[in-house]
Amino acid sequence: MNRKEFFARVGFGAAAVLLPACVAGLATSCSSDGTTSGTTTGVDFTVDVSSGTLATNGGFMVLQGIVIARTLVGDFIAVSASCTHEGTSVNYNSGGNKFVCPNHGAQFSSTGTVTLGPATRNLTKYNTSLSGSTLRIFS
Template structure:
């Protein structure tokens, strides 16, 4: 193999590697993609508040995530539920009970307890869900 053939073969290999790498970078399955930044549909599940997995909801200001939904108990004791992911880039939210809002640690977007955008970069409200407490069972539904 002469020098020209060698350089040509290396160039072809590098180009192939670049194409394969770019295909792997596709945002199709990326959890931070801006597509799919709405909450799940058809939500209808029940949380047993007596189990340790759901104990965070027994305290005002506590929260947990389940089925793509963030369920929280406000400092006033009401149960609220919104989509788990930020409408900006699909990162998981946290509930800051003392501040009374949902917050995205990634880019700093914040939302009211009613799911309304407080500050950017998010520009769409959160999907909200209904809650109904019966005894120690909390139903979350669309």
């Protein structure tokens, strides 16, 4: 076997090994339930709120580019997580029932409306629907 043949075989072998893993990785990130990731259109996914930060009033989490929060009275709200100023992920402030950007201090209402700059554009608000302990987030 000459050098060219060796690399041709090794290269093909590596591709044969890696390709299924990549395909499996894609399938996982796309998920089998139709989940989308990081987009502002076609959002429709679910999250179990029986444990973790969303099990407690005032908790929040970021999933698929969306910050999902449980208010102090137990309602669920969801907005795009990326601050419209420079893209930093916003946090939920349960005491003020608002979203706050830790980078330059922009603030948004519970529906994503800008209430304090420097951001000038609203966050995208998403719908939520709770069934048992399954919360659906959708556009």
